[in-house]
Amino acid sequence: MSGATVVGDTTWSGALVRISPYTFSAIGIAVSIGVSVLGAAWGIYITGSSLIGAAIKAPRITSKNLISVIFCEAVAIYGVIVAIILQTKLESVPSSQIYAPESLRAGYAIFASGLIVGFANLVCGLCVGIIGSSCALSDAQNSSLFVKILVIEIFGSALGLFGVIVGIIMSAQATWPANAA
Amino acid sequence: MSSTFSGDETAPFFGFLGAAAALVFSCMGAAYGTAKSGVGVASMGVMRPELVMKSIVPVVMAGVLGIYGLIIAVIISTGINPKAKSYYLFDGYAHLSSGLACGLAGLSAGMAIGIVGDAGVRANAQQPKLFVGMILILIFAEALALLGLDQWVSLPVQYGLMQVRISVGTLGRRVGPRPEFFGLGGQA
Numbered sequence: 001m002s003g004a005t006v007v008g009d010t011t012w013s014g015a016l017v018r019i020s021p022y023t024f025s026a027i028g029i030a031v032s033i034g035v036s037v038l039g040a041a042w043g044i045y046i047t048g049s050s051l052i053g054a055a056i057k058a059p060r061i062t063s064k065n066l067i068s069v070i071f072c073e074a075v076a077i078y079g080v081i082v083a084i085i086l087q088t089k090l091e092s093v094p095s096s097q098i099y100a101p102e103s104l105r106a107g108y109a110i111f112a113s114g115l116i117v118g119f120a121n122l123v124c125g126l127c128v129g130i131i132g133s134s135c136a137l138s139d140a141q142n143s144s145l146f147v148k149i150l151v152i153e154i155f156g157s158a159l160g161l162f163g164v165i166v167g168i169i170m171s172a173q174a175t176w177p178a179n180a181a
Numbered sequence: 182m183s184s185t186f187s188g189d190e191t192a193p194f195f196g197f198l199g200a201a202a203a204l205v206f207s208c209m210g211a212a213y214g215t216a217k218s219g220v221g222v223a224s225m226g227v228m229r230p231e232l233v234m235k236s237i238v239p240v241v242m243a244g245v246l247g248i249y250g251l252i253i254a255v256i257i258s259t260g261i262n263p264k265a266k267s268y269y270l271f272d273g274y275a276h277l278s279s280g281l282a283c284g285l286a287g288l289s290a291g292m293a294i295g296i297v298g299d300a301g302v303r304a305n306a307q308q309p310k311l312f313v314g315m316i317l318i319l320i321f322a323e324a325l326a327l328l329g330l331d332q333w334v335s336l337p338v339q340y341g342l343m344q345v346r347i348s349v350g351t352l353g354r355r356v357g358p359r360p361e362f363f364g365l366g367g368q369a
Contacts, residue, residue: 013189013190013191013270016191016194017190017191101188101190101263102263102264104190104191104193104194105193105261105263108193108194108197108198109193109197109258109261111197112197112198112200112201112258113197115198115201115205116200116201116204116205116254119201119205119208119209120204120205120208123205123208123209123211123212123213124208124212126212126216127211127212127213127215127216127219130216130219130220131215131216131219131220131223134219134220134222134223134224135223137223138223138224138226138227141227142226142227142230144230145223145226145227145230145233148222148226148230148233148234148237149219149222149223149226149233151237152215152219152222152223152237152240153219155215155240155241155243155244156212156215156216156219158244158247159208159211159212159215159244159247162204162208162247162248162250162251163204163205163208165251165255166200166204166251166254166255166258169255169258169259170197170200170254170258173197173258173259173261173262
């Protein structure tokens with residue numbers, strides 16, 4: 001190998017290089033979809049409970065404010081999309097190559113990509129949920145406010161998109177060594 | 182194994198985690214800022230609907246924090262290419278520190294923007310003269326995130342005045358002695 005490593009077994013990097021890159025990849029893919037769905041669910045219940053409560057006295061708001069719920073759902077869909085993309089980045093390498101530096105890097109890239117998407121969608125779902133609940137409550141009092149508060153919600157949902165963009169850019173780094181060897 | 186791969190094996194782990202930290206923490210700050218000030222805007226909009234569009238300023242400022250994190254995360258993750266340029270543990274740690282610095286600064290700025298924005302828009306509804314004051318305070322809070330976006334870390338070395346610079350423009354690039362002098366690996 002052309003690059004020297006730090007003194008191998010006495011540092012904790014000796015432990016890191018012994019973890020299979022497929023472990024990291026699998027955890028990354030799971031986190032990307034699991035934590036995104038958690039964020040979406042959290043946002044949906046925050047919005048939904050406020051929406052239902054506000055609609056007691058103002059039933060007209062129900063159908064319009066379902067869009068807030070849909071914004072939260074979109075966050076979960078981002079997580080699913082990226083999980084599928086990361087899954088297609090997995091390749092099988094011969095067992096002699098599993099701990100090669102290039103494979104390790106690919107595993108770390110998929111792991112970090114999944115973390116990014118998962119947690120960015122988690123906070124995005126929360127944010128959209130909180131604003132959606134305020135949107136429903138203020139719409140019930142004054143219907144001209146719906147569109148204005150929706151603008152704020154759109155700013156919030158951009159955060160999930162940032163996560164997806166960076167996750168996909170990073171997943172392009174997940175190149176495994178060629179099978180020929 | 183590619184014969185052109187040079188650098189330490191575990192270094193990309195820290196590099197990629199740095200990119201992740203940059204984006205995730207900045208998004209946390211942006212989300213907090215957006216949600217907190219958004220609730221304030223919605224609450225005060227019930228009484229003064231005409232002020233809502235003016236009061237979206239804190240929300241926009243919070244959204245910008247997510248963009249800062251996006252920039253740093255993309256710069257870091259495209260800079261991790263051990264085939265094109267050797268990537269030692271030093272570079273990995275540099276990227277991790279850049280990402281954490283930007284991300285945590287963005288998180289703090291987002292929290293500040295959220296709380297100030299919430300209080301500011303509610304107060305502005307009652308006293309219109311406070312708008313400029315609210316904007317000034319928000320600008321100071323946004324400056325915190327800018328501090329994280331462009332960091333300067335210098336490690337004076339016993340070999341002279343050479344410095345190691347970690348900043349937006351030179352993420353991971355070194356001006357100084359080779360990393361094996363730090364005992365961080367590299368060719369003998």
